[in-house]
Amino acid sequence: MKAEEFGIGMVGLGGIANVHLEAYQGEGLRVVGGADPDPAARKAKEDRFGIATYDDAEELAARDDVHVLDVTVPHEAEIRIPLMQRLVKHGKPIVLQKPVANTHADALRIIEIAEEARVPLVVHHQSLFVPAFQAAHDLIQAGRIGDPYFCQIHNRGWWEFDHPIFGKNERWVLASMGIHHLALLDYWFGAWQDVYAMMGRDAGQKCVQGDTWSVLNIRYESGMRAMVQNNWSCRDDEAHNHPNEEVIVQGDRGTLTVRGNEVSLRTDAGEERFDVTEKWFPHAFGRFMRAYLQSLAEGRPFVTEGRSNLRVVGLMDAAYRSAEQGRVVAA
Numbered sequence: 001m002k003a004e005e006f007g008i009g010m011v012g013l014g015g016i017a018n019v020h021l022e023a024y025q026g027e028g029l030r031v032v033g034g035a036d037p038d039p040a041a042r043k044a045k046e047d048r049f050g051i052a053t054y055d056d057a058e059e060l061a062a063r064d065d066v067h068v069l070d071v072t073v074p075h076e077a078e079i080r081i082p083l084m085q086r087l088v089k090h091g092k093p094i095v096l097q098k099p100v101a102n103t104h105a106d107a108l109r110i111i112e113i114a115e116e117a118r119v120p121l122v123v124h125h126q127s128l129f130v131p132a133f134q135a136a137h138d139l140i141q142a143g144r145i146g147d148p149y150f151c152q153i154h155n156r157g158w159w160e161f162d163h164p165i166f167g168k169n170e171r172w173v174l175a176s177m178g179i180h181h182l183a184l185l186d187y188w189f190g191a192w193q194d195v196y197a198m199m200g201r202d203a204g205q206k207c208v209q210g211d212t213w214s215v216l217n218i219r220y221e222s223g224m225r226a227m228v229q230n231n232w233s234c235r236d237d238e239a240h241n242h243p244n245e246e247v248i249v250q251g252d253r254g255t256l257t258v259r260g261n262e263v264s265l266r267t268d269a270g271e272e273r274f275d276v277t278e279k280w281f282p283h284a285f286g287r288f289m290r291a292y293l294q295s296l297a298e299g300r301p302f303v304t305e306g307r308s309n310l311r312v313v314g315l316m317d318a319a320y321r322s323a324e325q326g327r328v329v330a331a
């Protein structure tokens with residue numbers, strides 16, 4: 001079966017589902033239907049994307065032409081755990097929007113539900129498939145910066161929108177946003193060893209309940225070191241705001257910088273720039289799903305497989321504990 005032949009069933013038809021649908025249709029992938037209990041959400045997707053919709057996800061999951069379920073419901077455990085228990089009965093591979101859950105314990109429960117039912121589960125960490133990050137990864141792999149030793153990620157801007165779920169959790173900017181960066185670094189540099197985190201909130205951001213800024217110092221088993229800043233209380237730096245966060249990787253022969261679609265490499269020989277035209281929204285979403293469907297077709301393991309993703313959720317969880325307790329937390 002080719003990637004284009006898989007039938008995708010979307011579970012959850014809210015905000016981010018728009019990007020999924022736009023990206024998949026743009027990639028020539030086949031979405032056969034969507035499910036959401038909210039009639040307004042269903043109508044909006046029927047009108048814009050011409051897909052069949054259902055109020056009950058199980059009705060969609062039961063369709064013979066649905067081969068993969070792409071789940072974009074909010075990541076609260078009270079929503080995801082009962083939904084997963086119902087979906088796995090249909091035996092179809094599940095893609096789950098990041099983060100799996102807000103805590104390691106809840107994420108583990110969700111992964112176990114899939115494992116107990118022998119249903120493959122992967123996490124929609126499309127940050128690994130962002131075209132500019134893929135270009136940077138290729139350059140690192142090709143040895144163009146020599147041995148990498150330090151990476152900095154800066155995501156700074158201001159958030160003050162009354163979103164239905166975004167910002168409403170006790171854990172916010174790291175769990176919902178910074179997790180993209182933690183997944184990327186896990187892919188690039190492997191297992192983390194320990195983390196020291198500081199975080200807080202800006203009392204002026206009335207629409208947010210959790211952390212609005214966080215700074216993580218992370219040590220990796222490989223010797224790599226990273227500093228990851230997600231600061232959505234900064235009124236002054238939209239230039240480095242997601243999806244244009246600045247990613248800098250230093251190696252002993254060069255420095256690689258990604259700012260949005262600008263990728264540049266600076267070595268003793270000077271600066272080289274690389275053209276990247278496709279973007280995080282929506283292209284990374286389409287690239288992610290195409291790569292996943294290809295791995296399914298070929299029976300290959302996939303890079304964001306659920307159990308292996310627990311390492312990423314574990315780092316996020318450890319960072320919250322580090323900030324609460326003011327100490328380094330080891331893996």
Ligand SMILES: NC(=O)c1ccc[n+]([C@@H]2O[C@H](COP(=O)([O-])OP(=O)(O)OC[C@H]3O[C@@H](n4cnc5c(N)ncnc54)[C@H](O)[C@@H]3O)[C@@H](O)[C@H]2O)c1
Binds near residue numbers: 012035036038097124
């Ligand atoms: N770049 C990214 O990858 C990215 C961006 C935004 C959001 N997200 C993630 O996507 C998830 C959803 O975010 P959103 O902004 O789309 O939220 P949203 O509130 O806009 O949409 C969620 C939808 O899920 C539906 N839903 C709830 N329970 C359901 C159920 N049992 N069955 C079917 N549908 C159900 C709701 O009715 C709603 O329409 C969150 O976990 C968030 O972290 C990821």
